Amino acid sequence: MVVAEVLVMNDPLDDAYDVVVIGGGSAGLNGALVLARARRSVVVVDAGAPRNAPADAVHGLFAREGTPPAELLERGRAVVRGYGGQVVSGRVEEVTRDGDGFVVGLADGRTVRARRVLVATGLVDELPEVPGVRERWGRDVLHCPYCHGWEVRDQAIGVLAGGPMSLHQTLLLRQWSADITYFAHTAEPLTDEEAERLAARGIRVEEGDVAAVEVVDDRLVGLRMADGRLVRREALVVGPRMVARVGFLKALGVEPVPHPAGEYVQADATGRTDAPGVWIAGNASDLSAQVGGAAAAGAFAAAQINADLVNEDTERAVAVYREASVGAGAGAGAGAGAGAGVGVGVRGGAGRGA
Numbered sequence: 001m002v003v004a005e006v007l008v009m010n011d012p013l014d015d016a017y018d019v020v021v022i023g024g025g026s027a028g029l030n031g032a033l034v035l036a037r038a039r040r041s042v043v044v045v046d047a048g049a050p051r052n053a054p055a056d057a058v059h060g061l062f063a064r065e066g067t068p069p070a071e072l073l074e075r076g077r078a079v080v081r082g083y084g085g086q087v088v089s090g091r092v093e094e095v096t097r098d099g100d101g102f103v104v105g106l107a108d109g110r111t112v113r114a115r116r117v118l119v120a121t122g123l124v125d126e127l128p129e130v131p132g133v134r135e136r137w138g139r140d141v142l143h144c145p146y147c148h149g150w151e152v153r154d155q156a157i158g159v160l161a162g163g164p165m166s167l168h169q170t171l172l173l174r175q176w177s178a179d180i181t182y183f184a185h186t187a188e189p190l191t192d193e194e195a196e197r198l199a200a201r202g203i204r205v206e207e208g209d210v211a212a213v214e215v216v217d218d219r220l221v222g223l224r225m226a227d228g229r230l231v232r233r234e235a236l237v238v239g240p241r242m243v244a245r246v247g248f249l250k251a252l253g254v255e256p257v258p259h260p261a262g263e264y265v266q267a268d269a270t271g272r273t274d275a276p277g278v279w280i281a282g283n284a285s286d287l288s289a290q291v292g293g294a295a296a297a298g299a300f301a302a303a304q305i306n307a308d309l310v311n312e313d314t315e316r317a318v319a320v321y322r323e324a325s326v327g328a329g330a331g332a333g334a335g336a337g338a339g340a341g342v343g344v345g346v347r348g349g350a351g352r353g354a
């Protein structure tokens, strides 16, 4: 497999931030961008292994179609930094609650405090254990027709069955090529109705186990069956088991739940998890999110986090304001106002504007 760890030039790490974003893919970086533009102190801690690293380009992405994944993220980091956000490389190992905030612990021993946490660590694709699949992953072994279907259009495509989505994937691929073979491999036998649906679309079925992906001159040329035959193909589609990368949230009681295609973290429509103060966005909470969807979820969660912090800031300001008002006595409103900071400014401004 091509391991394309993305180089992250480090910013220095402060002691505390409004928000620590864990994971610097499209979800995390877009979340950090929105938070930095909302004038929040924010750091992205990123382990540098985005899910689509093995691919040459990002497809199906508005206005950035065909951009290499590493280039897209480099642009994303630069924009976050341009608004005063920070991006550091590191792996978060644990997040614990501390008062009304959090302590985020990194694998290198550093810790950082956060008022809120945005988790955007993506998922791991657990690939079928067929020799050659891992080595060709993201090149001519694929999973998502919307990401790569165009690139393999009209080619001889195989679908390696085994997951719950195999049949759906096979019928979907027929939109991109008329030459599709369904490799039954370890899948449950097809029902008569399923076999009829495949036959009706001209999709061939190969029974029997697949032994290996055959490669010649750095190109996939077919699938070697356990009985020794080579079935010629130019691309292979697999259904990985997709598992959210969230082990570091255990201490907060946030754990992934089963999904037919893997494991993900449940959150509400805004990305809020069951753990107060912790939001999640991107593939970690939505296994089907593509780059655009993950980025959008990151931005939306960031706006909710900012609103939550605005509420907290306001409550704190009100408490200070009341205390100052009481301390100054009933007739000393002007003096109390001067000491109440933000709360008074907002309140006075709103009153005049109305």
Ligand SMILES: Cc1cc2nc3c(=O)[nH]c(=O)nc-3n(C[C@H](O)[C@H](O)[C@H](O)COP(=O)(O)OP(=O)(O)OC[C@H]3O[C@@H](n4cnc5c(N)ncnc54)[C@H](O)[C@@H]3O)c2cc1C
Binding pocket: 022, 023, 024, 025, 026, 027, 028, 045, 046, 047, 048, 049, 050, 051, 052, 053, 054, 055, 057, 058, 059, 060, 061, 090, 091, 092, 093, 120, 121, 122, 123, 125, 137, 138, 144, 146, 147, 148, 245, 248, 281, 282, 283, 284, 289, 290, 291, 292, 294
């Ligand atoms: C081969 C392949 C090709 C793809 N092609 C396309 C395509 O063409 N178009 C498209 O729209 N989508 C494509 N996708 C899907 C795309 O990869 C995802 O939609 C996208 O990466 C999700 O973004 P994310 O921010 O949720 O996660 P990621 O991009 O995976 O980013 C998560 C980041 O968090 C980091 N991280 C993980 N754990 C930790 C930790 N404990 N501490 C700190 N950091 C951590 C990771 O290292 C990573 O950098 C493809 C996927 C694959 C597998």
